[in-house]
Amino acid sequence: MKQAIFTNNLGENLSRFLSKKNYSQYFILMDENTQQHCLPVLQQEAPDLATAVRITVYAGEEHKSLQAVEYVWKRLTEEKADRHAVLINLGGGMVTDLGGFAASTYKRGIDFIHVPTTLLAQVDAAIGGKNGIDFMNYKNQIGVFRQPAAIFVHDGFLKTLPDQQIISGFAEVVKHALLAGGKLWKTIRSMESLSNVGWKDMISESMAVKLAVVEEDPKEKHVRKVLNFGHTIGHAIESLLISRKQESYHGHCIAAGMLGELYLSEKCCGLHEEKRKEVSAVIEKHFPKIIFKEEDSDALMDLMKQDKKNAGSAIRFVLLHKIGQAVIDVEADELMIREALKSIYSE
Numbered sequence: 001m002k003q004a005i006f007t008n009n010l011g012e013n014l015s016r017f018l019s020k021k022n023y024s025q026y027f028i029l030m031d032e033n034t035q036q037h038c039l040p041v042l043q044q045e046a047p048d049l050a051t052a053v054r055i056t057v058y059a060g061e062e063h064k065s066l067q068a069v070e071y072v073w074k075r076l077t078e079e080k081a082d083r084h085a086v087l088i089n090l091g092g093g094m095v096t097d098l099g100g101f102a103a104s105t106y107k108r109g110i111d112f113i114h115v116p117t118t119l120l121a122q123v124d125a126a127i128g129g130k131n132g133i134d135f136m137n138y139k140n141q142i143g144v145f146r147q148p149a150a151i152f153v154h155d156g157f158l159k160t161l162p163d164q165q166i167i168s169g170f171a172e173v174v175k176h177a178l179l180a181g182g183k184l185w186k187t188i189r190s191m192e193s194l195s196n197v198g199w200k201d202m203i204s205e206s207m208a209v210k211l212a213v214v215e216e217d218p219k220e221k222h223v224r225k226v227l228n229f230g231h232t233i234g235h236a237i238e239s240l241l242i243s244r245k246q247e248s249y250h251g252h253c254i255a256a257g258m259l260g261e262l263y264l265s266e267k268c269c270g271l272h273e274e275k276r277k278e279v280s281a282v283i284e285k286h287f288p289k290i291i292f293k294e295e296d297s298d299a300l301m302d303l304m305k306q307d308k309k310n311a312g313s314a315i316r317f318v319l320l321h322k323i324g325q326a327v328i329d330v331e332a333d334e335l336m337i338r339e340a341l342k343s344i345y346s347e
């Protein structure tokens with residue numbers, strides 16, 4: 001099923017969409033922060049939602065959990081939601097993943113709508129039909145593929161989003177730009193800072209990159225893997241920081257991962273050295289450095305060996321041959337990967 005996507009006039013488009021659908025009941029799922037910052041915006045834009053039943057969960061990745069899903073199912077049941085009800089997920093990727101999963105499983109599936117409120121959710125998490133929760137310390141261990149009935153993107157929500165969350169989401173915008181090349185990359189290359197950015201166009205262009213990829217390969221059998229650029233090393237760094245209870249923003253780790261994988265792209269995939277330096281400089285300008293020591297390489301190598309994309313013992317990467325041209329399933333040997341780790345922030 002192809003979902004409807006709206007990137008402007010939130011209130012008008014949402015009201016029109018809801019009136020056509022004839023849903024029996026509206027439910028809005030939020031976390032504590034989006035209830036405070038985003039619900040008033042949504043209600044002002046779409047007064048039809050004044051009577052919607054609100055369901056609020058705690059904020060934070062640790063609440064993308066079975067316990068939180070159970071709470072959503074419980075609230076839907078208590079409010080006698082039938083199969084024609086709709087769940088509107090108002091939040092970042094944590095809420096859209098959780099709400100998409102809860103709705104997909106309640107009474108064998110009711111409609112859900114994503115209203116993403118973080119940059120990451122707008123350009124990435126809300127798109128592509130992956131819904132799920134974390135389980136037994138494994139991320140996204142339980143989940144389903146199912147498309148939302150619609151996605152409504154409103155850049156106004158970003159006004160209250162903390163700066164570090166904006167920077168974190170920007171990593172996925174950079175990744176999309178490197179995968180697609182063209183205008184989006186040109187815009188990013190010329191940006192001096194992330195303050196006073198007009199996000200609207202950049203969000204639309206970034207969404208379009210992800211949409212094109214997931215429409216071609218909805219269940220990640222082949223080309224969708226390109227979206228993992230930067231994520232083999234990036235996820236390992238993120239897992240290392242989490243295991244040490246150090247502060248970690250997903251996008252900051254992915255930015256560091258992209259630096260390492262750009263190095264591998266040059267060594268294993270023919271990316272021109274000058275291009276690699278140019279892209280690395282752009283990343284280094286916008287993202288904070290994550291400091292790790294050379295001896296952390298062993299732990300990072302172990303974490304990468306557990307990556308889902310691997311086949312046998314070889315570690316596999318998505319690398320860039322050129323900007324706008326990615327190559328999937330590239331195996332790199334251990335020495336080269338260790339060099340790539342060393343190269344991160346060392347120039």
Ligand SMILES: NC(=O)c1ccc[n+]([C@@H]2O[C@H](COP(=O)([O-])OP(=O)(O)OC[C@H]3O[C@@H](n4cnc5c(N)ncnc54)[C@H](O)[C@@H]3O)[C@@H](O)[C@H]2O)c1
Nearest residue numbers: 033037059092093094117118120121124125130157160161
């Ligand atoms: N389904 C997918 O394809 C996909 C893709 C990428 C990431 N994800 C998932 O997305 C999640 C991360 O999403 P995220 O980075 O959006 O994190 P998040 O949803 O946890 O939001 C980050 C923080 O910002 C707050 N917040 C959200 N919107 C706000 C706003 N407008 N103003 C003020 N505060 C606001 C939240 O309450 C939270 O504290 C992870 O669980 C990840 O696995 C899913």
